[in-house]
Amino acid sequence: MSKSLSVDEINTEFLPLIYDIIRSYERDxxxxSSLAQKSLSMRDPQQSTNDCNTKMQALRDQFNQFRQQVLQINGIAVTKEEQLKSLDALRQQLVMKRDLLIKYKNSCPFDPNNKI
Structure with missing residues (x-):
């Protein structure tokens, strides 16, 4: 049985990793372009490709983890119709409880000395 999660517990920090990937591609x-212009030796192109691939795999892994966490959110399997039925039932309970409170406020206090 898997643990239920709330929305606040899910890791949604994708932007730093995406930014890092874009920065790596821009740097490469x-x-x-500077290598082509100046004929300088740069770092190993295979290493930069591996670095970008590693970062892309980390992003894929993080997305997969996010998908798994979304499936563990409380109430994720409840359909819209079931939610609407539950909401209607809760509204009816609220109306009944308000009516009871109004009746209680408007009722006469019980006085044991008062004989009918």
Missing amino acids: SHEL
Whole structure:
């Protein structure tokens, strides 16, 4: 049986990793253009490709983990119709409880000395 999660417990920090991947690609393209212009030696192109692939795999893993966590959210399997029925039942309970409170407030207090 898997643990139920709330929405606040889910890891949604994708942007730093996406930003890092974009920055790596920009850095690689910049180094390639400067290499073509100046004929300088740059770091191993295979290493930069592996670095980007590693970061992409980390992002895929994080997305997969996110998908698994979403499936563990409380009430995720409840359909819209079931939610609407539950909401209607809760509204009816609220109306009944309000009516009871109003009746209680408007009722005469019990006085044991008062004989009818």
